[in-house]
Amino acid sequence: MAADLPPTDLPPTSAPQISQAPAVSAALTETRVRVTSSFTGARIVLYGAVLDPQDRPSDVVVIVRGPDQPVRMARKTRVAGLWVNSRPVVFQGAPGFYMAASTRPLEEIAGFGTLRRLGAGIDHLAINAPMEEQVETRYGVRDVVVSRLGADYLDWRRAVVRLKEKAGLYDADSAGVRFVDRDLFRAEIDLPTEAPIGTYTTEIILFQAGEPVYRRTRSLVVEKVGLERALYLFAHRSPWWYGLASVVIALGAGWAASVAFRRS
């Protein structure tokens, strides 16, 4: 029965004495989030266990990344007494959803370099504005003119994070991973309604003495289903027919109401 075999990246339970290396086993309560017409966000629970024969002190960091979504930002500046938008700047590499949960504050768990390498923590996200001056012409519009944002770059970056946090799309919780039993831990992933559609990766990293000693990845799919999916695809695959259909519905409803009122 191949289906009953444990996943290969788990240490074989029959020979615990061979594997002295620590490991983590984890699972999500849901691996598919179905976005239907009643979708108002979802809470997914991650359960996992630290498997370490030597019982060394361990920290667990859970990082959830949604599909990358370029962020288009503008800054309001005052021009002749009016607050108007600057030219938009496009930031690449920003995930559409990001959550970092850990047993302790990240900077207590590992050093700066390690965290940066792992992309663990909002501060270590690679959100890049185009570094060199770049002029993209789309539809005859010089969409983005960005040289180095220079000293302002940090302001912009902080604003990206702040606005994403406000929308519930970025979250850092230094007490988000809790040990509920000796080796058993638990974390919650809250997806807001605005969470992007796509495949999310959930990375569970086990830290011991400031070093990542074991990583395990679980994936999570957020997908539109049923009518929502059908309408979305209709709108994007045959937009002109979709537009016609919406107008026919509107005019038909208007006509039906007036007929109904005349009879009554």
Added chain:
Amino acid sequence: MDFYLPIAEVSVNGPLLVVLGAAVGFISGLFGIGGGFLMTPVLVFLGIPPVVAVASEANHVAASSMSSVIAYGRRRAVDFRMGGVLAAGGAIGSFIGVEVFRWLRLLGQADLVVSLSYLIFLGVIGALMLTESLGAILRRRRGEAPPPRRDRRPVWLYGLPFKVRFPRSRLYISVIPPVVLGVFVGVLSAIMGVGGGFILVPAMVYILRMPAGVVVGTSLFQIIITTSLTSVLQAGRNQTVDIVLATLLLIGGVLGAQLGAKASARFRAEELRALLGLIVLFMGLNMGLGLFVRPEEPFIMMLGNG
């Protein structure tokens, strides 16, 4: 009861939208305006992305206007020929407006242009309507005769070529002013997510000098054509029409419009105009004032990557 909107990608309270749709539909039927200028800001306030609000609202306006225009048509209060000429201009305007809107979105200036348009057009028209209609009400109260109408035949209006007879409006004028008016309203329809009735109604009264009885119905007739076209163009070019949002709004909208059209017979024309002027002025100032206040959050995130 929350509904997830597949295009806007947010969830909204269904019954609330139906009630809002009905309220705006009532106003629409009462004044012969689409009501988009009231609804679009409310939708944005509820967290729907402005581009989706503007495009879906055009659809809602088409439904409410369809509902009430039939009621006006039965009273022979629609000048279909004038409406057709206005709509021909409106069609051209919609094409231009959708492209302009697309271009503004790419520049990141769509918000600014929308707010400025609201401030300028609604502010000016609201103020003009309010003064004019309050004056009329005061004169009636004092029992004064209405002031003699000024030159009934302005040269620029009657001296132009391509004259056409509009029997229902008892006019024989050039088609150029109505076409130009239609183009202008079509552009606004696409940019502001409005039907343009708040501009058409006063323009037909004061500029084209149409009889008051056919103004409202004719305005609604032209709004249907312009907003239907805008809906199709927005869906086709920008994929921003949310059919679920539009349907929720129009369920209430078509019913409200019927009640509004019935209620309109009970009020005096100048009282209706005064009330409409007040609403228009208020919305214009409300949208425009945001431009002068220092924003709490200086950065804004925009939809899509262009």
